[in-house]
Amino acid sequence: MLDPMPGTTHARIADLGLAIGGLPPGPTNSVLDVPGVGLGHATVVRDEPAPPHGRGVARTGVSVLDLGGDLWARPAAAGGAVLNGAGEMTGWQSAREWGLVETPIYLTSTMQLGRVYDAACRIALAEQPAVAEDVVIPVVGECDDSWLSSAGSMQVEHADVVAAREAARACIGSDVRPRTGAVGAGTGMLCLGWKGGIGTASRVVGGHVVAVLLLTNFGQWDRLTVAGVPVGRILGRGGLSGELPGTGSAQPAAAGAVGGPPPAGSCIGVVVTDAPVDGAGCARLARRVGLGLARTGSTAHHGSGEIFLGVSVGLRAPRGTQPATPALGGQALDPLFEAAVDATEEAVLDALLNATDTIGHRGRAALALPHDALRRALSGGVSGMPGR
Numbered sequence: 001m002l003d004p005m006p007g008t009t010h011a012r013i014a015d016l017g018l019a020i021g022g023l024p025p026g027p028t029n030s031v032l033d034v035p036g037v038g039l040g041h042a043t044v045v046r047d048e049p050a051p052p053h054g055r056g057v058a059r060t061g062v063s064v065l066d067l068g069g070d071l072w073a074r075p076a077a078a079g080g081a082v083l084n085g086a087g088e089m090t091g092w093q094s095a096r097e098w099g100l101v102e103t104p105i106y107l108t109s110t111m112q113l114g115r116v117y118d119a120a121c122r123i124a125l126a127e128q129p130a131v132a133e134d135v136v137i138p139v140v141g142e143c144d145d146s147w148l149s150s151a152g153s154m155q156v157e158h159a160d161v162v163a164a165r166e167a168a169r170a171c172i173g174s175d176v177r178p179r180t181g182a183v184g185a186g187t188g189m190l191c192l193g194w195k196g197g198i199g200t201a202s203r204v205v206g207g208h209v210v211a212v213l214l215l216t217n218f219g220q221w222d223r224l225t226v227a228g229v230p231v232g233r234i235l236g237r238g239g240l241s242g243e244l245p246g247t248g249s250a251q252p253a254a255a256g257a258v259g260g261p262p263p264a265g266s267c268i269g270v271v272v273t274d275a276p277v278d279g280a281g282c283a284r285l286a287r288r289v290g291l292g293l294a295r296t297g298s299t300a301h302h303g304s305g306e307i308f309l310g311v312s313v314g315l316r317a318p319r320g321t322q323p324a325t326p327a328l329g330g331q332a333l334d335p336l337f338e339a340a341v342d343a344t345e346e347a348v349l350d351a352l353l354n355a356t357d358t359i360g361h362r363g364r365a366a367l368a369l370p371h372d373a374l375r376r377a378l379s380g381g382v383s384g385m386p387g388r
Contacts, residue, residue: 010177011353013346016375018227020349021342023335026202028177029346031211033202034272036068036313038174039213040167041184041198042160056150059360062116062161063184063198065105065213065270066168067311072128072136073319075100077312077327079283083290087266087305090117091139099279101311103138104165105270107185107198107215109145112156116140119161141268141307143217145188147242147261148360181354181368185215188360190261191351192297193221193238195358195366199351203339208275208314210339212289216351218265218304223297226349226378232297234377239367264303267293271310271340278327281336282310288337292344310340 012029013020026033043061048054067076078101080092090113095101103124108116120138124131149155164184171178178200180186186197196218202211221238224231232238240261269289277285286308290298293306300306315323328336355368 011371013349013353016378020227020346021338023203023205023339023342026204026209026211027175029202030177030200031065031202031213031272032171032174032178033209034211034274034313036172037272038066038068038168038170038172039178039200040064040066040164040169040171041179042164043183043187044155044160045187050150051152055153055155057361058155059149059188059358060109060112060145060155061184061187062156062164063107063186063215064164064168065272066165066172067104067313068172070128071102071104072124072131074316075102075319077278077282077315079279079281079286079310081283081287081308083306083308084300084304085307086264086303087142087307088113089139089141089268089307089309091137092307092309094137095139095309096283101139102136104168105309106138106140106161107268108140108142108156109149109185109188110142111146111151112154113140113142115154115156116161119158122158123162123165139309141215143189143215143266143268143305145217147190148358148364148366149188150361180350182356182358186351189215189217190240190265190366191216191348192219192224193232193240194352194369195239195355197351197355199347199349201343201346201350203343205335205339208273210271210273210275210336210343212340212343212347213270213272214344214347214351215268216348218267218293218306219297223299225295225297226374229378231374231377234380235373239369240365242362242364264301266305267298269308269344271308273312273336274314275312275336276314276325276327277312277333277336278315281327281329281333282312284333285336285340286310288340289344292341293348295345296348
């Protein structure tokens with residue numbers, strides 16, 4: 001099902017009286033602020049009998065970050081970093097080796113990665129026949145949504161991937177903020193004890209834009225931190241409930257508890273900029289995503305997959321040639337690092353603030369972080385913290 005509601009009412013951290021860091025956001029405070037970049041979603045929601053009589057409950061989908069134009073003919077500079085590697089992003093290793101990315105960036109759930117990769121290859125072949133002679137490795141990142149979405153069936157179809165890609169291409173240049181939260185790949189994701197999903201934010205620095213896209217699926221409720229305030233501990237609970245084995249009744253389900261998700265989870269992060277940054281610089285930008293996640297409460301558990309990619313559309317050049325523009329390096333990257341950290345922190349909050357209550361597989365529930373309770377928690381803990 002193609003996400004039909006771009007630009008619907010969007011919750012912002014500014015509505016809470018907060019600003020993360022001192023750098024200004026772009027006009028949409030999203031990846032759309034980077035020239036030539038689009039973001040599209042296809043959301044897959046269905047309620048069918050379990051296999052073999054149906055496909056079960058689906059709360060999943062696909063999100064696509066489109067970097068614009070023909071990426072095979074004009075690749076973008078790229079580099080990667082890993083905080084904890086219990087996850088997958090296809091194409092990450094070749095981007096790290098070559099310093100380039102040659103396809104849009106696709107996000108989905110763990111068990112759907114193969115289907116999305118297959119569709120990404122078919123899309124690349126349809127758009128650029130030369131791919132048949134000089135192959136590409138599409139970039140597809142995943143997080144596990146199986147606590148809410150049945151993993152017993154292949155839920156994503158080729159048409160879903162095509163729809164998400166078309167939506168991403170269509171919104172390039174838009175001044176309307178894309179939907180975030182429980183949409184596309186984020187439909188079944190959990191974050192810091194509440195409903196998570198897709199989050200994005202941007203910062204303007206030195207005439208360039210640095211933006212972050214996250215697929216958030218990590219953390220424990222008691223670690224949730226908003227602008228330095230230990231909101232999770234103040235609230236004293238999370239928003240997950242699960243059916244306890246043999247009882248048929250829903251009960252609060254903390255991470256790691258019976259009926260709850262494992263205390264791990266993952267986060268795929270993409271930093272995209274129009275600044276002239278080469279592959280090595282992109283890898284350094286990507287590494288800063290981990291600092292932003294830590295501000296919100298991530299500790300990168302043993303079983304988690306925090307895999308990050310940095311991409312620059314500011315050094316694109318014809319395939320096989322070198323960019324004419326010199327790359328930024330050294331201390332010139334420091335403002336971009338600051339922007340990446342702040343945008344990452346805000347992107348996590350964006351995912352939480354715009355998620356919606358979701359009932360999924362086995363009657364499990366993931367509630368959205370309640371805004372009124374969050375305001376009360378912040379009002380008692382945010383005093384004396386200017387600039388955050």
